[in-house]
Amino acid sequence: MSITLYSLCGADLARPFSPHCWKTVMALRHKGLPFSERPLAFTAIPSAEGGFSKTVPFLRDGERLVSDSFQIALYLEEAYPDAPSLFGGEGGQAMARFVEAYSQTTVHPIVTRIALKNIHDMLAPTDQAYFRESREKLLGKTIEEIAAVRETAIAALPEALKPLRHMLKAQPFIGGDGPLFCDHIVFGALQWLRITTGSVHLADDDPVRTWFERCLDLHGSEARAVA
Amino acid sequence: MSITLYSLCGADLARPFSPHCWKTVMALRHKGLPFSERPLAFTAIPSAEGGFSKTVPFLRDGERLVSDSFQIALYLEEAYPDAPSLFGGEGGQAMARFVEAYSQTTVHPIVTRIALKNIHDMLAPTDQAYFRESREKLLGKTIEEIAAVRETAIAALPEALKPLRHMLKAQPFIGGDGPLFCDHIVFGALQWLRITTGSVHLADDDPVRTWFERCLDLHGSEARAVA
Numbered sequence: 460m461s462i463t464l465y466s467l468c469g470a471d472l473a474r475p476f477s478p479h480c481w482k483t484v485m486a487l488r489h490k491g492l493p494f495s496e497r498p499l500a501f502t503a504i505p506s507a508e509g510g511f512s513k514t515v516p517f518l519r520d521g522e523r524l525v526s527d528s529f530q531i532a533l534y535l536e537e538a539y540p541d542a543p544s545l546f547g548g549e550g551g552q553a554m555a556r557f558v559e560a561y562s563q564t565t566v567h568p569i570v571t572r573i574a575l576k577n578i579h580d581m582l583a584p585t586d587q588a589y590f591r592e593s594r595e596k597l598l599g600k601t602i603e604e605i606a607a608v609r610e611t612a613i614a615a616l617p618e619a620l621k622p623l624r625h626m627l628k629a630q631p632f633i634g635g636d637g638p639l640f641c642d643h644i645v646f647g648a649l650q651w652l653r654i655t656t657g658s659v660h661l662a663d664d665d666p667v668r669t670w671f672e673r674c675l676d677l678h679g680s681e682a683r684a685v686a
Numbered sequence: 687m688s689i690t691l692y693s694l695c696g697a698d699l700a701r702p703f704s705p706h707c708w709k710t711v712m713a714l715r716h717k718g719l720p721f722s723e724r725p726l727a728f729t730a731i732p733s734a735e736g737g738f739s740k741t742v743p744f745l746r747d748g749e750r751l752v753s754d755s756f757q758i759a760l761y762l763e764e765a766y767p768d769a770p771s772l773f774g775g776e777g778g779q780a781m782a783r784f785v786e787a788y789s790q791t792t793v794h795p796i797v798t799r800i801a802l803k804n805i806h807d808m809l810a811p812t813d814q815a816y817f818r819e820s821r822e823k824l825l826g827k828t829i830e831e832i833a834a835v836r837e838t839a840i841a842a843l844p845e846a847l848k849p850l851r852h853m854l855k856a857q858p859f860i861g862g863d864g865p866l867f868c869d870h871i872v873f874g875a876l877q878w879l880r881i882t883t884g885s886v887h888l889a890d891d892d893p894v895r896t897w898f899e900r901c902l903d904l905h906g907s908e909a910r911a912v913a
Contacts, residue, residue: 551775553861553862554866557849558781564848564851622790626784633780634781641781
């Protein structure tokens, strides 16, 4: 069987940037599973695989289609139990939901505010129109209004990463001595920021930056090659 | 062997309030281990058990002395492997460090700002002097200055609990279907707030409040009996 990952891209197919898709790329590499990635533009998602999912990532594994980055990780853990675990047991599977909630409610809103205009500018014209309309409706502000307070968002980022920075005093990864899916979750958010804006906007000596670099080094630095 | 837990109290021995000690109480109940709790005043800690630890909780289990709430949980998990797990595997043990870091850096500073004067007022006179001096030095403000902005701290609490609230859409406990030590960690912070101020300062319909009530109900509602 072969695995196909449907992810997200802008005008440049070689720079998939979605945080959720990066979680899945890292999960697949973690499991050591070969796959082909098929990056889609925002407006191409609804028609892929017969309209299976409104969002990416989604994945075809033989006859099976699975959407949502967490559900995909659960699927991979169950379907490939002999490959390295993504959760390290049932407790880790549950707590990864907490890490996901932290990333989603604390890191994502800040990355959105920093990267919104960059993301817009990366898209092909049709997708730009879709992106502007949907995001401006969601955020209640224009892309340009959000870009105007970009520096405030950049300044808020280190504070949002305080829990991770504090934890890194005790261990090198959220998963302990090595990374687990919980690391891929927060990595996804910062990789999104890095690819869309060219920087993670953290000081060189920030332990979170050092952890992020460790994540970029995983699996033959594949994630570092996309910039 | 019998277990003795050294915890923290104010003038009233029946109202131990330390967040870290509550984590350990919940961990011991979780493991189903009988223990006797010996609450100490702040200034009595350094002379207990021959000056073993400057902080509580610490625990004597037969010949063994262990300090620090996380180290105690690790010790209990190893020493009592047949009792219900506190971590649900290695991944859960690692991720509990992230939950601890979250609670410590996000929830604790807010609880401190809400409860500081209440805690001071609960203490015996000698401890009040110690508490005032050490806390005012640490925080760079007088207890009264911090009490003056108490309402601002109360208003900041729901936002700090956003990751937990978001996660509760997916599962009833941070540990999944049932509580694990990760739940006891955040519970400890809110139990500290509840005992010292008489309230967790959350709306009745806040899912975090409902989760907290579920935790209070554990082990025959023992934690609810202290108020």
